[in-house]
Amino acid sequence: RIGPELLSEPGRLKEALKPAAAILREGGVVAFPTETVYGLGADARSTAAVEAVFRAKGRPSDNPLIVHISRKDQLDGLVKEVSPAARRLMEAFWPGPLTIVLPVRPGALSHRVTAGLDTVGIRMPDHPVALALIEESGCPVAAPSANRSGRPSPTLAGHVLEDLAGAIGGIVDGGATGVGVESTVVQVAEDGIVTVLRPGGVTLEQLSQAAGAPARLDPALLPESGSEPVQAPRAPGMKYTHYAPQGALRIVTGPSASEVSDWIARHLREAAARGERTGVLAFEEHIGRYQADCVESLGSLSDLSAAAHRLYAALRRMDEEGVGFILSEACPEDGIGAAIMNRLRKAAGQDVVRLGRADR
Numbered sequence: 529r530i531g532p533e534l535l536s537e538p539g540r541l542k543e544a545l546k547p548a549a550a551i552l553r554e555g556g557v558v559a560f561p562t563e564t565v566y567g568l569g570a571d572a573r574s575t576a577a578v579e580a581v582f583r584a585k586g587r588p589s590d591n592p593l594i595v596h597i598s599r600k601d602q603l604d605g606l607v608k609e610v611s612p613a614a615r616r617l618m619e620a621f622w623p624g625p626l627t628i629v630l631p632v633r634p635g636a637l638s639h640r641v642t643a644g645l646d647t648v649g650i651r652m653p654d655h656p657v658a659l660a661l662i663e664e665s666g667c668p669v670a671a672p673s674a675n676r677s678g679r680p681s682p683t684l685a686g687h688v689l690e691d692l693a694g695a696i697g698g699i700v701d702g703g704a705t706g707v708g709v710e711s712t713v714v715q716v717a718e719d720g721i722v723t724v725l726r727p728g729g730v731t732l733e734q735l736s737q738a739a740g741a742p743a744r745l746d747p748a749l750l751p752e753s754g755s756e757p758v759q760a761p762r763a764p765g766m767k768y769t770h771y772a773p774q775g776a777l778r779i780v781t782g783p784s785a786s787e788v789s790d791w792i793a794r795h796l797r798e799a800a801a802r803g804e805r806t807g808v809l810a811f812e813e814h815i816g817r818y819q820a821d822c823v824e825s826l827g828s829l830s831d832l833s834a835a836a837h838r839l840y841a842a843l844r845r846m847d848e849e850g851v852g853f854i855l856s857e858a859c860p861e862d863g864i865g866a867a868i869m870n871r872l873r874k875a876a877g878q879d880v881v882r883l884g885r886a887d888r
């Protein structure tokens with residue numbers, strides 16, 4: 529473990545990271561912080577190293593990994609071509625929470641990274657520790673989120689250790705991550721239209737502005753498509769129920785905040801009366817209305833970046849408290865709200881109660 533005390537002096541960062549970089553170069557796996565969530569890194573050129581990542585996570589092998597770079601000029605060795613539209617997105621958002629799916633250069637990476645696809649997702653993280661580690665290792669670094677498959681992504685080093693202690697070569701502890709949800713994954717078509725395969729830290733609105741044309745969500749992700757996606761998601765990872773807490777989580781939406789909170793408060797009481805341990809995820813504005821064994825605030829509705837930052841830790845708290853019955857409020861789906869609701873719906877296995885509709 530390389531701790532925050534060793535990472536605090538920018539001038540000595542590379543020195544401090546030498547042991548972790550050496551593990552990567554030698555084909556081992558190391559967890560490290562990014563601006564989104566902690567990643568579990570391995571040399572993306574080494575099949576043995578990448579297989580160790582899949583093993584540590586218990587991850588299905590048909591789900592490809594994102595490759596992390598520290599400089600834009602590393603891209604040319606990894607991909608066949610970069611369209612002008614993709615280039616514009618890199619200029620606008622790298623380093624930052626945007627993963628761009630590009631045609632992979634044959635032979636540049638282990639076939640296990642791409643899970644047999646002819647494309648690879650690449651990003652340059654906006655975190656000094658991540659950038660210095662990648663640079664020092666000299667490797668393109670394949671890194672999924674550093675959680676056991678199916679658990680909420682880690683936003684603290686402690687979350688990584690909860691899930692993976694003993695299964696990894698080491699951890700670089702850079703403290704809490706910033707954004708708190710993963711990067712946005714996009715594909716750019718020949719006509720320059722941007723499709724979001726996974727909503728994340730860069731918003732649809734920001735992408736549309738940088739691309740000069742409206743970015744669209746992969747239709748498989750549209751909330752109204754219900755539990756049956758209208759088509760198979762193009763980011764293979766989106767088909768799995770990720771982030772699921774052990775208890776049953778339901779999201780509650782409705783015509784007004786007071787109807788939603790009345791419904792949630794009543795159902796929490798009823799569940800408690802049945803003898804269940806209860807949990808609630810709610811915005812600061814309404815948190816005082818609820819009684820439960822585990823009450824987690826997602827911060828104010830007026831600042832959804834706080835909800836993104838807190839979401840995964842709040843889901844982990846539910847498990848720590850052994851909660852079996854969990855209700856969550858929803859938030860508007862613009863800006864970072866799209867990523868928050870996407871992760872919440874996945875955590876809930878798409879179980880959304882819509883008050884004022886048929887199931888009232």
Ligand code: TXA
Nearest residue numbers: 564566567592647648649672673710711763764765766
């Ligand atoms: O913020 C993040 O992106 C974090 C940090 C560590 O960088 N990483 C992360 O990786 O979230 P992971 O493996 O948990 O999620 C990768 C997502 C999955 O949904 C996967 O299906 C998708 O990206 N993906 C990767 N390569 C792809 C490709 N070639 N085409 C389509 N989707 C791809």
Ligand code: MG
Nearest residue numbers: 672673681770
């Ligand atoms: Mg993940």
